[in-house]
Amino acid sequence: MPRAAHSREDEYVSTDVTTPRATRPMTGRVVAGVAIGLAEHLHVPAWAVRVAFVVLTFAGGIGLVLYVAFWAALPLNTQAATDPTAARSSDTTRLLSLIVIVVGIGLSLAALGVDFARGAVLPLLIAIVGAALIWRQTDDEQRDTWSAAASKAAQQTVDTSAAAGRWRIAVGIVLVVFALVALLLSQTGPAAALQGLSAALLILGGVALVTFPWIYRLLREQSQQRRALIRAEERADIAAHVHDSVLQTLTLIQRASDDPQEVARLARTEERALRSWLYAPDGDPERTFAAALKRDAADIESSYDATIELVTVGDTDLDPALSALVAAAREAMVNAARHGGHEASVYAEVDEHMAEVFIRDHGSGFDLESIPADRHGVRESIIRRMERNGGSATVRSSPETGTEIQLRLPRDSDVTP
Amino acid sequence: MTQLRLVLVDDHAMFRAGVRAELGSDFDIVGEAADVDEAIRVIRATIPDVVLLDVHLPGGDARAVLDGCLPHVPATRFLALSVSDAPDDVVATVRGGARGYVTKAISGPELREAIQRTADGDAVFSPRLAGFVLDAFAGGAAEHDDEIDRLTPREREVMRLIARGYTYREVATELVLSIKTVETHVSAVLRKLQLSNRRELARWASDRKLI
Numbered sequence: 001m002p003r004a005a006h007s008r009e010d011e012y013v014s015t016d017v018t019t020p021r022a023t024r025p026m027t028g029r030v031v032a033g034v035a036i037g038l039a040e041h042l043h044v045p046a047w048a049v050r051v052a053f054v055v056l057t058f059a060g061g062i063g064l065v066l067y068v069a070f071w072a073a074l075p076l077n078t079q080a081a082t083d084p085t086a087a088r089s090s091d092t093t094r095l096l097s098l099i100v101i102v103v104g105i106g107l108s109l110a111a112l113g114v115d116f117a118r119g120a121v122l123p124l125l126i127a128i129v130g131a132a133l134i135w136r137q138t139d140d141e142q143r144d145t146w147s148a149a150a151s152k153a154a155q156q157t158v159d160t161s162a163a164a165g166r167w168r169i170a171v172g173i174v175l176v177v178f179a180l181v182a183l184l185l186s187q188t189g190p191a192a193a194l195q196g197l198s199a200a201l202l203i204l205g206g207v208a209l210v211t212f213p214w215i216y217r218l219l220r221e222q223s224q225q226r227r228a229l230i231r232a233e234e235r236a237d238i239a240a241h242v243h244d245s246v247l248q249t250l251t252l253i254q255r256a257s258d259d260p261q262e263v264a265r266l267a268r269t270e271e272r273a274l275r276s277w278l279y280a281p282d283g284d285p286e287r288t289f290a291a292a293l294k295r296d297a298a299d300i301e302s303s304y305d306a307t308i309e310l311v312t313v314g315d316t317d318l319d320p321a322l323s324a325l326v327a328a329a330r331e332a333m334v335n336a337a338r339h340g341g342h343e344a345s346v347y348a349e350v351d352e353h354m355a356e357v358f359i360r361d362h363g364s365g366f367d368l369e370s371i372p373a374d375r376h377g378v379r380e381s382i383i384r385r386m387e388r389n390g391g392s393a394t395v396r397s398s399p400e401t402g403t404e405i406q407l408r409l410p411r412d413s414d415v416t417p
Numbered sequence: 418m419t420q421l422r423l424v425l426v427d428d429h430a431m432f433r434a435g436v437r438a439e440l441g442s443d444f445d446i447v448g449e450a451a452d453v454d455e456a457i458r459v460i461r462a463t464i465p466d467v468v469l470l471d472v473h474l475p476g477g478d479a480r481a482v483l484d485g486c487l488p489h490v491p492a493t494r495f496l497a498l499s500v501s502d503a504p505d506d507v508v509a510t511v512r513g514g515a516r517g518y519v520t521k522a523i524s525g526p527e528l529r530e531a532i533q534r535t536a537d538g539d540a541v542f543s544p545r546l547a548g549f550v551l552d553a554f555a556g557g558a559a560e561h562d563d564e565i566d567r568l569t570p571r572e573r574e575v576m577r578l579i580a581r582g583y584t585y586r587e588v589a590t591e592l593v594l595s596i597k598t599v600e601t602h603v604s605a606v607l608r609k610l611q612l613s614n615r616r617e618l619a620r621w622a623s624d625r626k627l628i
Contacts, residue, residue: 307522311548311580314555345544345582349551358581401587 024074031098031132034070057105064105071135102129123183130175133168245273261305269302289322289355290315293348296330306337306344313349322355324389325409329357331381332405336361341402355409362402382407420445421536424463426456426482427471427498432521436469439525444532453477457485464490466536472499472510483513496535498523507549512611517541534585539600540607547579550606568606575602 022041024033035053039046056063106125184193249270256262276294286292290312297310316322329348336344341363348357378395382405386393391409423444425433428451437446447463450456453476460468460482468486472479479497486493497510497518507518516535519528520543531541542550554568568576571592578588585603589596 309544309582311544313548313551313580347544347548347577347581349577349580351555360582404581 022074024071024076031067031101032071032135033076034067034074037074038070058108098129098132123179123186125179126182127176127179130172130179133172133175241277245277246270265302265305268307269298272298272301287317288315289318289326289350290348292318292323292326293329293346293357296326297333297346300330300333300337304334304337304342306342308333308337308344308346310346311348313347314351316350316355321389321391321409321411322350324385325355325357325391325407328382328385328393328407329359331378331385332357332359332407335359335378335382335405336363336403339363339403350411353410353412355411357407358404359407360402360404378405421467421532422447422463422465423532424448424450424456424460424465424468426450426460426468426474428452428473428475429471432471436528440529440532443529451475453481453485456482460486460493461489465493467532468493468495469532470495470497470510470515472497479510479515480513483510483515487514494535494538496531496541507546508610511546511607514611516607518546519543520545534600538604540603542576542579542603542606544580544582547576550610551576551580553610566609568609572602572606575599576606579603 022037024037025040035049036046039049042049053063053067056066102125181193181197184196188196249266253263253266256266276298293312294310297308300306301308318326329346333344333346336359339361341361344359344361346357346359349355383393383395386407386409389409391407393408394406395403396406397403421444423440423446425436425446425448427433427436430451433449433451437449440446447465448459450459451474453474456468456470456474468482470479470482474482479495483495486495495515497515498521499510499518500521511518516538517531517540519531519541523531523543534541550568551573554566554573574592575588578591579585583591585596585599588594589599592599
């Protein structure tokens with residue numbers, strides 16, 4: 001069976017892609033997601049990895065070194081970023097845990113006899129914290145780029161986290177600079193420290209001046225490339241769609257050029273398809289009420305050479321009763337298209353209490369009583385069907401105003417889980 | 418009775434010619450324009466009763482024409498025409514000051530009636546525009562909503578009948594009202610659509626990348 005073989009192949013491919021590399025997830029992490037990433041890769045609980053890191057830290061700081069090395073080596077898991085609503089532990093929580101970790105390490109080191117007041121230990125620790133903050137931020141920016149590309153809805157998240165990010169970078173820089181100055185002061189006298197600082201600043205300024213245009217151009221090119229890529233993808237999408245729909249229809253129209261009715265039908269069908277592709281929010285006719293009605297209206301327009309003006313208000317997922325309502329509405333639309341002068345107005349409204357569809361045409365009208373009992377159309381497919389599903393159907397008809405079929409379906413009574 | 422004076426604004430010469438052929442005997446078509454600048458010039462020079470305004474024009478959209486004309490020709494009414502039923506077109510033009518909105522698929526007699534109604538200062542709602550309004554103002558009104566942010570039950574009824582394809586006359590018969598009362602309700606809805614800052618309206622527009 002080719003189908004089964006195909007699906008097994010899919011499965012194989014997908015497992016093949018996801019297993020080989022450990023990644024750092026963006027959710028559930030405490031510092032940079034290294035521990036949780038490793039834990040997922042090795043199939044052990046995250047706390048075990050965390051404990052291992054802490055224990056190793058006291059073995060001459062190996063844990064800390066390993067952590068930083070893994071941080072640099074493991075790629076960020078950007079797949080999870082495609083869901084912008086995925087839970088993220090709040091910044092305050094993470095900041096608190098970071099502080100607890102730092103203080104804990106500090107206290108332990110103090111207990112082991114390291115003297116913080118003297119020498120380079122305290123400045124070094126502060127510098128590490130500052131650097132960690134900045135590194136963290138680059139992680140977040142990478143994540144945000146991905147989620148912004150994945151969804152425009154994430155724009156707001158990006159904006160707020162960008163503000164938080166600037167703060168984090170600023171605090172990180174202040175910490176690092178403060179630590180370096182303190183280090184310098186502790187090693188030399190104030191005069192020498194000032195001299196060293198100004199020399200360092202001069203060199204930094206020179207480097208910045210020389211490299212600035214280059215860095216600027218690099219950044220600009222990067223964003224231009226990204227825009228061009230997005231544009232190219234959009235163009236390819238549109239080209240594919242136009243080829244599948246408009247070009248095919250135009251070919252058909254050329255072939256049918258001596259049959260005006262067929263040309264009109266093709267043009268109308270294509271117009272409707274193009275319009276719904278351009279303007280309509282995506283709806284799956286198998287799934288939602290309004291999309292199902294729209295599909296049926298389009299079908300009937302093309303098979304009966306009629307114009308159906310469909311207006312829908314509200315939408316909801318289909319359930320069996322609503323599907324029956326759509327089927328009844330379809331029958332009514334067919335009726336209108338055949339007997340109603342090829343023009344019909346359809347209005348559908350659905351909310352949590354009631355679903356209603358009104359199908360109106362301007363034909364000569366018909367008398368419900370005069371329809372022979374054996375004619376299936378109106379009686380069986382519309383009225384009985386509505387009644388079986390707890391709804392009702394009314395037909396109002398007169399030679400002057402045409403026919404209006406009103407379908408009502410109360411929705412409170414048959415709430416299905 | 419003097420004929421109403423019309424200006425046609427549409428970038429497709431074919432469409433203008435079609436409308437001219439269709440309406441030329443009933444209305445005095447005093448000018449045509451194919452883009453925004455020309456439209457503003459022609460309308461300000463001729464001061465017509467009604468402008469048939471295409472929503473999409475080279476050099477801007479209907480909004481630019483409305484902004485450029487309304488302060489100078491306060492007596493002129495604008496009826497927007499469009500091939501598309503895209504909600505953003507509807508909202509933008511109606512909020513820009515057009516008195517009504519119909520699609521180009523409208524039949525000749527209906528268009529004549531719509532022009533007459535526009536000239537009389539009434540609002541012209543197509544079934545689809547009525548549907549949009551119901552959608553945008555849907556949901557139970559919250560307590561803090563201004564009056565401008567919700568439809569009265571009567572306005573809702575009128576909108577629903579228009580969405581069902583009823584003409585104003587049929588709406589009046591159905592609700593046992595005078596046509597004048599129906600027109601008043603529709604004008605009130607138009608005003609709300611233009612002024613409302615209802616949250617849903619904003620969200621609804623932004624969903625469609627309007628703002």
